[in-house]
Amino acid sequence: MFTAAGFQKTWGYIDLFKQGLVCTISLSALTVIFGFILALILAIMRLSDIRPFRSFGIDADGHEIDEGPKAVLSRFNPISFIATVYVEVFRATPMLVQLFIIYYVVFGNVSLPTFKLFGFIRFERFLPGVVALAMNSGAYLSEIIRAGIQSIDGGQTEAARSLGLSQAQNMRYIILPQAIKNILPPIANEFVTIIKESSICYTIGVQEIMYAVSSTKGATYRIAEPLIIATVVYFCLTFPTSKIIAYFERRMSRGDKR
């Protein structure tokens, strides 16, 4: 299965793994950044209070109607609806399907510039990979952000609103400063998840760590040894990261006891 000679042969291609490591890290980092921006937009959309048919739910005296189709229509929020559909679709379908649709269908007819990042990463494959990963993790991250916001005790909002603060002021001064503590650790954990999930981009030819395994296999006819090296590289990447996150998580929650 494993032979010393096999490892020796594989070691000759170690530069491919180094490149793979650089590619995996840049892929994951960009995914988290764009995923977070997308998630923030989605979370705000889902928590928004935009109701274009609001006037249907108000009777002649200016009072709100509580029941019936008019009341349902008046509560309809298309912005929130679109965000919800997006999140549910991306969470309910396989990552691989999403990746292939984005690479082959969405970017299928787009001719992207064919330069190389860091001298080796093919941009025309890297970009669709980032887009697919970011769109997928954006759906998950938006749920984290939404949960973080909703985890703040309702009494906080009541106190703020009773003082005359608007919904936006309440968000800005009361809810978000408290929610960010709950939101940051899961986002950091999502980074670890993305490092692992980014391996799927090997299927569209992004030169990350699994791509190095495949290339080495083709050149040496060895599979076990390249896989062992990939495992070690992934572990060395994710294990310390999650430990560092756990440390900061503990520190942040220390000042939290109310």
Add this chain to the structure above:
Amino acid sequence: METRDDVLISVKDLKKYYNKGVIKALDGITVDINKGDVMVVIGPSGSGKSTFLRSLNLMEHPTGGSIVFDGVDITSKKIKNAEGQWVKLNIDEHRQKMGMVFQHFNLFPHMTIMDNITLAPIKVKGVSKEDAEKKALELLNRVGLADRAGAYPIQLSGGQKQRVAIVRALAMEPQVMLFDEPTSALDPEMVGEVLDVMRELAREGMTMVVVTHEMGFAREVGNRVLFMADGKLLEEGTPEQIFGAPKNARLQDFLRKVL
């Protein structure tokens, strides 16, 4: 809708239904709250007294009825302005004139006591930071907590937190103060310090609506007592009438249990 000059809040046939009317938390409450009133609302748990109080500043949106506060029906989504045009009612404008104190204090844990108090005056009323802090210190001084201005809520006892919460509401210079069981979450030895502050407020002429289980406070400080059960207002009167000569059978039963 006409209101007498001394009526501050006029509540008419206020209803709050859940499950399409299966549960009637409020079942037609009609009462006028006059300027300077200290109105104490008592009743068994589940009687709707907290829902009633929380409806007054629309923390709960009533299903029916109206609340005319300072001449404006705040249950309307739209109101007629001075030129007779329909404009959207901005509830925030009216809420700042009604202070609210909660059972669980609801201080903002990420802010100092000073910031808790000055946030709304600065951000909502546009008061300068210096003026807001000067006013906050004055108020803190009155409740004996001026030395805790830089502390965080977590560093305060329950009684201190509630006194800060009262100051936070007072800093907006409200026309009425709403108290939702302000002493129910406190250890017994801290109830007195909060009631003292409320007693002082009442003496100064502040209009107050107080939901409480403190019958001693109701009797001593209140000028009107409301008894609620099952979402209905069953009896209203002076403390002497309510505690001395209760007429309603439910009230007699309630008083037998709590006194």
